[in-house]
Amino acid sequence: AAVDDFEALAGQGVRATLDGQQVLVGSTGLMQQAGVDVSPAQEAKSRLEQQGNTTLLVAKDGRLVGLVALADTLKPGAARAVSRLQQMGLDTYLITGDNRRTGEAIAQQLGMANVLAEVLPEQKSDQVKQLQQQGHRVAMVGDGINDAPALAQADVGIALGTGTDVAMEAGEITLVSGDPEGVVRAILLSRRTLVHIKQNLFLAFFYNIAAIPLAAAGLLNPMIAAAAMAASSVSVVSNSLRLRRYSPTDDQ
Template sequence: VAGQWVRVGTPAGAVALDDAQRAEVARLAASGQTVVSVAIDGRFAGLIALADAVRASSRDAVAALQRQGVRVVMMTGDNVETATAVARQLGIDDVRAGVKPADKAGAVTAFKQQGRVVAMAGDGVNDAPALAAADVSFAMRSGSDVAIEAADITLMHNDLAHVAAAISLSRATVRKIRQNLFFAFFYNVLGIPLAAFGMLSPVIAGAAMAASSISVVSNALLLKRWKA
């Protein structure tokens, strides 16, 4: 640039730093910022601190998942200091920093081998292998096409709160399915022996079948009252 060699990169890679400069890098990283250093003609010129703003709703979303009994793990390619600072803001205890795309997929596979049901949320190209490896995966609408293609569910709003809502709704749906199976089996287990011994007239049997269908449909319609 203007006849000078300008190099921008990681603090450890762009140029050698002295103790004071390394201390400043550590301070910025501890506050949740990603730090890059700038060198001009091989000499240190300065530091640039970059940071993504944490959504106000993200901490509430993490708390909602934890209340549901979901273990939340944060995996990121950022350095340990930055990742730890962001995780602290979100209330996440388990942080995996400096993770490469292939390592994310490997971590998902390792959790599955432990017998866990794994959900993965991501929006970048580098998240696609882990999204594909998870039991269920979520991509953001604003995410990359590769992530959306790899994910099972695409959230129409870029808000992690909808991950908690999707899990809550799916659990409510499974409960309704089990309840409806109980109703269906109850009517049949009670009615078939009575009909076999001639103790149930066709009229009553038909009414019982209608009542079974009505109870199952009515119970399923209660899902319309579901709230996150």
């Protein structure tokens, strides 16, 4: 069969001419724009979407001829990762281009309450921006080309190493294994690192605040002052090296 005039319509579907007949495959919105009556498939479409499937309608020369159901397989550990993030006090959102029924069905499997559905690829970054304008610090997790603008917009973009190069380029963090639970480990490690930074600042300032007035008053032997400065450096480095033995599982 000869395919001509193929056109991909972002967030809607595809259009092409097959053996002289115009074929459309995509969303309800695409069909309605083309004047295709989708009512014969509505019952089956709703049932499939409530089961978490993404549905595509197929039309030929303005007449509905088929319905295709696609199902995403959740990554192993995705539900556990969402649960751990929520236990850490973080709000979780599912941003999807699927319709609301499908999005809510997937969110239910993940244990997520917040669903932003029917979001076109170019609108994902806008959704992130809206959350930021509400005062949230946003970390975006994604692996597709369509996720790249949102990854760049987020305060922290986390790309999965099993995804596209574009997503990994846009994100600040890449989880090489592609394991969703790596998001939890990355946040725990970041928090522990920040704790060590604050401890190091305290150690450095403590020695200086204690020793400088004594030295200015002539009450501190230069040898003792030099030893105190060396001890300050050693304590900061030693405290930092403790991170080598840290495992995020220690906080779980």
